[in-house]
Amino acid sequence: MTAAGTARHRAQRARRMREVVTPEGIALPFTVASRAARAGALIIDFIILFVTAIAMAIGAFYLATSLALDGTAGGEEAAEFIFVAYTLIWFVLWNGYFLALEMGPRGATIGKRLAGIRVAARDGGRLTPEAVLARNLLRDIELFLPLALLISASSGEMGAAGIAGAAWFLVFLLFPCFNRDALRAGDVIAGTWVVEAPRASLADALSTGGxxxxxxxxxxxxxxxxxxxxxxxxxxxxxxxxxxxxxxxxxxxxxxxxxxxxxxxxxxxxxxxxxxxxxxxxxxxxxxxxxxxxxxxxxxxxxx
Incomplete structure (x- = not known):
């Protein structure tokens, strides 16, 4: 990286520095995660979920087909039960992945850990389960509903009202671009933000004497x-x-x-x-x- 690039990187990082006073009255510095880091973490998490879903689907299809074709009594019913169970497991996985990992002590999914970021409370206090639940319940509204409406609008299947609705929901999708802390709508409601996190390993020892x-x-x-x-x-x-x-x-x-x-x-x-x-x-x-x-x-x- 050139000197100009390094200076530019430092300037961008400085703009993301924040100071929060904790409930104990201590001022702590935080660095807000970049939008690129958040997007990268989300992509990694979705890849993990979709690869898991495909592997589960292949396993469920193989097992259900084997049961349906082996000619034993109740084979077709068992195959139907497998597909129902797969649907339920996928629903739990899709909704529970983010909740379980962000409620953990690290406050981060696998994607966020790899990107070096984590979810934190904006008041400097403890990240509560209620906050994690609130921010994740809005993910489908913020991400998938706007994308679905935009796809429908681009295909010509929606009228003027549908296009206006798609534009309204697009505001939720692009909300992180409209504020300096890159907050999602879910972050605003939950009182959270995503910040850079220290690596899991302990840093080099501080050189102190006395x-x-x-x-x-x-x-x-x-x-x-x-x-x-x-x-x-x-x-x-x-x-x-x-x-x-x-x-x-x-x-x-x-x-x-x-x-x-x-x-x-x-x-x-x-x-x-x-x-x-x-x-x-x-x-x-x-x-x-x-x-x-x-x-x-x-x-x-x-x-x-």
């Missing part, structure tokens, strides 16, 4: 040793958020995060030594999460 290495403050000499219960509260997402806060080094943000963690774990170490406390907490939380990962256990965030 408390992070020794667990002691070079300013006050205080010892910061955290127990299992205190470290078990947070997961990888919070670790990476804390790393970003430490790298940025903004004093007000350090104080806010320090106060939030202290409230959460029941500590009261006082003020003036926030960075040493956070460096120690970061180092010990990271060590704990990496130890858990060696045994195949992962904690995506504080809600999992």
């Amino acid at each position: 408390a992070a290495r020794e667990g002691a403050s070079t300013v006050t000499g205080a010892q910061y040793r955290f127990g299992e219960e205190e470290l078990a509260i947070y997961g990888e997402y919070e670790l990476q958020t804390l790393e970003g806060v430490l790298r940025d080094g903004d004093p007000e943000t350090l104080e806010a995060v320090h106060a939030a963690i202290c409230r959460k774990i029941g500590w009261n170490p006082g003020r003036g030594d926030e960075r040493a406390f956070l460096e120690a907490f970061y180092a010990q939380l990271r060590a704990r999460l990496e130890g858990e990962m060696r045994f195949g256990r992962r904690k995506a965030d504080k809600f999992s």
